[in-house]
Amino acid sequence: MDADGYVILPELLPAAGLAAARAHADALLQGVPWSDNDFDGRRTRRVYNLLADPGAFTxxxxxxxxxxxxxxRLGAEHQFGMLFLSAVxxxxxxxxxHFDAGVYPLPRDVEAEVNVIWALDDFTAANGATxxxxxxxxxxxGRRPDPSQLVPAEMPAGSALVYSGRLWHGAGHNRASAPRRALIAEHLLPWLRPADHHALALGAPGLRALPPELRVLAGLPAGGRYAGFVGGALPERWLAG
Ligand SMILES: O=C(O)CCC(=O)C(=O)O
Known part of the structure; x- marks a missing residue:
């Protein structure tokens, strides 16, 4: 991570866990249209608000x-940023x-974001590995990569690519005949505003239904001494009623 800005943790998932995650992905992708913009990809399907039904992704x-x-990298207190399933x-x-932390006006030497791309299919140069x-x-x-500096993060399904939010990267070209699916989870410092508003998407009942660790990652706790209170109370206390 220090030298390269990323690391591949190979084959972390047991076969049954990978099969369940793939089945969950297929169910979520049913009927989802391609994205409507060039950055997300006009031949890419994306599903958000995954915490509403984390299921086998948990x-x-x-x-x-x-x-x-x-x-x-980030400290014990952090939260999800953007969280989505994608099928390239x-x-x-x-x-x-691009680099994911580029959405924040922070100096380049601040590590504000550490992200994970879970390969639900084998990632190969041919099918558009990151x-x-x-x-x-x-x-x-201001420095940008030229094409010769980009290498495919090839990894077997069930592996995780963990990378700094400052790392230049992008999804590759899928020249193969099957979709290349990934679960992508950004993690942020607790005081940054995440790309996805998880609490609003879930609502109070959805937050209460989450396992405690996911509730924290959804951004429920206060993000500092004066960040994220509800009606003057700690959000956990407010949610408990
Ligand atoms: O799918 C990938 O390999 C990367 C996607 C990505 O970086 C993004 O959409 O911001």
């Missing part, structure tokens, strides 16, 4: 090896390279 979202790595379908061209620019998390503001 062991991935809470995997101890991933959780430990994220906590080591055959014919989808490569995504514009392209990463090793070491680019240390690049100064």
């Amino acid at each position: 062991p991935l979202l809470l995997h101890p090896a991933v959780r430990a790595l994220v906590a080591e 379908d055959p014919g989808q061209g490569a995504q514009v390279p 392209l990463v620019a090793p070491g680019s998390h240390r690049w100064p503001a």
Whole structure:
């Protein structure tokens, strides 16, 4: 992580867990149309608000090896940023390279975000494995990768690519004949506003229904001494009624 800005944790999932996650992905992807913009991909299907029905994704979202790595980089208190399932379908061209933390006006040397791409299918150069620019998390503001600096993060299904929010990357071109599915979970410092408003999407009953660790990752706790109170109370107390 320090040298390259990413690490692949290979084959973390047992076969049954991977099969269950794939079945959950297929159910969620039923009837989902392609995205309507070039960045998300006009041959890519995306599903958000996954905490409304985390199901077989729960062991991935809470995997101890991933959780430990994220906590080591961000500290014990952090929250989900954008959280989505994606299916990069055959014919989808490569995504514009970007770094996820680029949405925040922060200096490049602040590690604000650590993200995970779970491979639900084998990630290969042919089917659009995520392209990463090793070491680019240390690049100064304004430097961008040229195509020769991007390498495919090939990994077997059930593996996790964990990377700095400062790493330049993008989904690759799917030249194969089957979709390339991924569960993507961003993790942020607790005081940043996440891309997805998990609490509003879930509502109070949805938050109460979550396992406690997911409730924390959904951003329920206060994000600092004066960030995230509800009616002057700690959000957990407010939610408990
Ligand atoms: O699907 C991938 O490999 C990466 C997707 C991504 O970086 C994004 O949509 O922001």
